[in-house]
Amino acid sequence: MSDALFILAQAGQDAAEKFANATYSGLALGAIYALLALGLVLIYKATQVLNFAHGALAALGAYFAAYLVVTLNFPGRYMGDVPLTLQWILSGLVAVLLMSLIGLIIERIAIRPMVGEPLFAVVMVTIGLDIVLRSITDDYIGNDPRPLGSPWGSEVVELGPGIIAQAEIATIVVAVLSLIGIALFFRTRIGVAMQATAFDQEAAMAQGISAGRIFSLAWVIGAGLAAIGGIFSSLFPRSVGVSSATAFFAFRALPAIVIGGLDSIAGAVAGGFIVGLAEVYAGAYLSGDTFSFLGVGFSGIWPYIVMLGVLLVRPYGLFGTEEIRRV
Amino acid sequence: MRGRPLLYVSYESEMALVPTWSKRLMVALLMIVLVLIPLRAVPVLGFLGDADWMRILSEVMIFAIGALGLHILSGLTGQVSLGHAFFLGVGAYTAAVLGGSGGTATIGLGLPIWIWLPAAGLVPALIGALVAPTAVRVRGIYLAIVTLGLVFIGEWLFINLTDITGGSQSGRRFPGLEFRWWKEEEPVIDFAADGVWFGIELLGEAKTYLFLVAMVAVMSIVTKNIQRTRSGRAFMSIRDRDIAAEVMGVPEARYKLISFAISSFYAGIAGALLGAFVSRLIPESFSLFLSVEFLAILLIGGVGTVTGTLLGSVFVVVLPRLVQDFTDLLAETADTGTGVTASIANVFVSTSADDFGLVSTLAGNSPGLNVSQLNLVLYGLLLIIFLIFEPLGLYGIWLRIRNYWKGWPFTY
Numbered sequence: 149m150s151d152a153l154f155i156l157a158q159a160g161q162d163a164a165e166k167f168a169n170a171t172y173s174g175l176a177l178g179a180i181y182a183l184l185a186l187g188l189v190l191i192y193k194a195t196q197v198l199n200f201a202h203g204a205l206a207a208l209g210a211y212f213a214a215y216l217v218v219t220l221n222f223p224g225r226y227m228g229d230v231p232l233t234l235q236w237i238l239s240g241l242v243a244v245l246l247m248s249l250i251g252l253i254i255e256r257i258a259i260r261p262m263v264g265e266p267l268f269a270v271v272m273v274t275i276g277l278d279i280v281l282r283s284i285t286d287d288y289i290g291n292d293p294r295p296l297g298s299p300w301g302s303e304v305v306e307l308g309p310g311i312i313a314q315a316e317i318a319t320i321v322v323a324v325l326s327l328i329g330i331a332l333f334f335r336t337r338i339g340v341a342m343q344a345t346a347f348d349q350e351a352a353m354a355q356g357i358s359a360g361r362i363f364s365l366a367w368v369i370g371a372g373l374a375a376i377g378g379i380f381s382s383l384f385p386r387s388v389g390v391s392s393a394t395a396f397f398a399f400r401a402l403p404a405i406v407i408g409g410l411d412s413i414a415g416a417v418a419g420g421f422i423v424g425l426a427e428v429y430a431g432a433y434l435s436g437d438t439f440s441f442l443g444v445g446f447s448g449i450w451p452y453i454v455m456l457g458v459l460l461v462r463p464y465g466l467f468g469t470e471e472i473r474r475v
Numbered sequence: 476m477r478g479r480p481l482l483y484v485s486y487e488s489e490m491a492l493v494p495t496w497s498k499r500l501m502v503a504l505l506m507i508v509l510v511l512i513p514l515r516a517v518p519v520l521g522f523l524g525d526a527d528w529m530r531i532l533s534e535v536m537i538f539a540i541g542a543l544g545l546h547i548l549s550g551l552t553g554q555v556s557l558g559h560a561f562f563l564g565v566g567a568y569t570a571a572v573l574g575g576s577g578g579t580a581t582i583g584l585g586l587p588i589w590i591w592l593p594a595a596g597l598v599p600a601l602i603g604a605l606v607a608p609t610a611v612r613v614r615g616i617y618l619a620i621v622t623l624g625l626v627f628i629g630e631w632l633f634i635n636l637t638d639i640t641g642g643s644q645s646g647r648r649f650p651g652l653e654f655r656w657w658k659e660e661e662p663v664i665d666f667a668a669d670g671v672w673f674g675i676e677l678l679g680e681a682k683t684y685l686f687l688v689a690m691v692a693v694m695s696i697v698t699k700n701i702q703r704t705r706s707g708r709a710f711m712s713i714r715d716r717d718i719a720a721e722v723m724g725v726p727e728a729r730y731k732l733i734s735f736a737i738s739s740f741y742a743g744i745a746g747a748l749l750g751a752f753v754s755r756l757i758p759e760s761f762s763l764f765l766s767v768e769f770l771a772i773l774l775i776g777g778v779g780t781v782t783g784t785l786l787g788s789v790f791v792v793v794l795p796r797l798v799q800d801f802t803d804l805l806a807e808t809a810d811t812g813t814g815v816t817a818s819i820a821n822v823f824v825s826t827s828a829d830d831f832g833l834v835s836t837l838a839g840n841s842p843g844l845n846v847s848q849l850n851l852v853l854y855g856l857l858l859i860i861f862l863i864f865e866p867l868g869l870y871g872i873w874l875r876i877r878n879y880w881k882g883w884p885f886t887y
Contacts, residue, residue, distance in 0.1 A: 198619070258859055261863045262863065265866065267555075267615055267616060268549070269774070269862050271555070271619060272770060272862055273858070273859050273863070275770070275855075275858070276856070276857075276858030277855065277859065278855070279855030280859075283852045284848075284852060287845075399627075399763075406617060406620050443631070444634065445631050445634065445635075446631065448631070452624035455620075455621075456621065456624060459609070459621060463613050464617075
């Protein structure tokens with residue numbers, strides 16, 4: 149009798165541990181998706197462009213970080229006795245700033261001339277950008293994943309019933325900090341100007357807001373967020389380093405923004421966490437012999453199935469505003 | 476009417492398939508050239524009769540069929556679909572199941588081409604009609620993402636349905652391009668083997684090419700005719716202003732569904748022919764990139780025109796080969812040439828490990844892009860450049876040339 153009870157208790161504990169592990173992992177993955185989705189929505193709201201090159205920007209950002217940390221040790225080499233974690237964070241920041249600069253250049257060269265063109269055409273421009281950037285990034289990365297040399301390595305800590313990787317904690321912390329940063333940004337003068345431009349471009353311009361500068365700013369922030377997402381998606385539990393697969397993370401952030409609604413910042417964050425948790429739970433629970441009919445790679449397409457379900461009920465996502473159509 | 480090509484005196488002549496005599500002449504000339512190419516009877520273009528160029532031109536024809544399908548959905552109805560590759564895959568695997576030879580690992584019924592080719596169009600059309608109700612509910616960018624989901628879900632299906640597709644990284648064999656009356660008979664016409672047609676010796680590649688040219692001709696005429704009918708006009712009205720079309724009494728949902736079905740039909744035929752042409756495909760071939768390639772054909776050629784779609788297919792499929800040839804030429808010049816040309820070539824191409832260059836002809840991991848990466852980069856750049864500077868694509872360039880000579884020597 150006591151044996152049976154012991155096994156039951158054991159099973160309960162195992163279940164709790166499995167659930168906790170999946171939840172931690174899902175939250176960390178969701179944080180990455182939220183970062184990517186936030187960048188996508190920011191760009192979409194400000195410029196009405198859905199950036200299909202987001203994955204390429206993320207991969208390039210992660211590559212910059214890997215190059216700065218592992219190959220150059222910049223700016224750490226000039227600092228002497230600064231702790232390793234801080235050096236790594238500084239290198240990451242430099243990579244993010246570099247990506248922001250590239251975002252600015254991309255906006256000026258490829259996106260600005262397309263203002264006023266049909267959506268289809270602008271989306272295809274970003275797909276073209278994706279092809280170009282990704283080919284070049286893949287060439288620089290090479291055949292093997294490049295490690296980012298993060299200070300957290302593959303360390304894990306116990307938290308409640310389960311375990312969580314230190315890098316995952318860092319991911320969640322950075323994501324939350326970025327989200328708070330964006331929320332605070334929207335309270336500044338420029339942030340309000342960006343909201344105004346997103347709401348009505350012409351009215352904003354009549355108030356003396358430079359729409360062009362807002363466009364650039366949206367791409368700068370979006371590309372920076374993409375780089376942060378790319379860097380953290382290349383850390384320990386997800387992968388050994390930045391590789392050609394890093395770019396595909398952003399394609400799984402697309403369901404996140406559709407679930408949340410394309411023009412909703414809060415929706416993007418919520419969608420990101422929904423997709424991250426859904427993906428990890430599907431990977432953890434829809435496995436084994438019972439679900440072998442689902443085959444390989446099901447957790448990767450699960451977000452899209454969730455997205456289709458949401459769209460059937462609400463064609464503009466959970467938080468999106470319904471488009472008013474006029475003749 | 477000879478000197479006034481834009482003057483139409485009857486509705487019939489305005490709606491004609493080829494309304495002006497100059498267009499009639501051009502189409503006739505084009506058809507003659509296309510047929511004469513495999514006979515090497517065309518001056519200058521004789522090299523196109525070689526086996527490898529025949530294969531490239533055959534691929535052009537297959538892509539043209541798929542692109543015509545996307546032209547109907549995206550060019551005429553204005554529904555941007557990233558899911559075209561999925562329908563190509565469905566068509567290809569329908570053909571493989573019906574026409575392919577069965578093995579221990581894969582299903583194949585071995586039926587003849589007159590069953591599997593139409594079925595490869597009809598099954599995707601049916602699936603397209605099933606998917607359409609979901610797709611019709613969303614518009615614009617939401618539709619692009621929904622169809623993107625379709626590609627990913629399709630890829631997962633293709634990888635996991637190993638009985639049908641042969642599974643990841645191994646793939647399966649597709650039925651050959653040969654005409655038989657029934658299963659085990661000797662083929663009446665084998666499009667892939669060398670042989671004599673009408674007393675002329677032809678390569679197998681040339682026969683495949685001629686068969687595909689005929690297919691494209693039929694498909695183009697059908698597309699042109701769809702454009703001229705009630706449905707075609709309904710498609711275009713939905714593209715131009717969906718809500719205005721609805722107000723005028725065009726049932727939007729129904730015509731979007733029809734458009735999806737027709738487009739999927741074309742895609743399925745193209746997929747089946749692609750499978751039969753390359754004979755072995757892995758499930759990963761039907762990826763997002765294939766969809767993007769079709770959209771690129773449309774955009775580079777010119778959205779909304781059959782001529783542009785055909786031009787775009789030629790451009791997109793032939794470009795990689797040209798880049799390859801050009802890179803080889805540069806490498807050769809850099810290695811063996813002398814003087815200015817050699818040093819210019821040297822800047823662009825690196826032929827040894829310590830050599831700096833934009834393109835590298837070395838195998839493996841080396842500085843500089845390799846040729847396939849260069850292809851991708853050029854391809855993406857061309858897409859961007861065309862969209863920014865020539866939104867009407869190759870067709871727009873042709874229009875400008877034509878209008879210049881029409882008014883020559885005046886500039887207006």
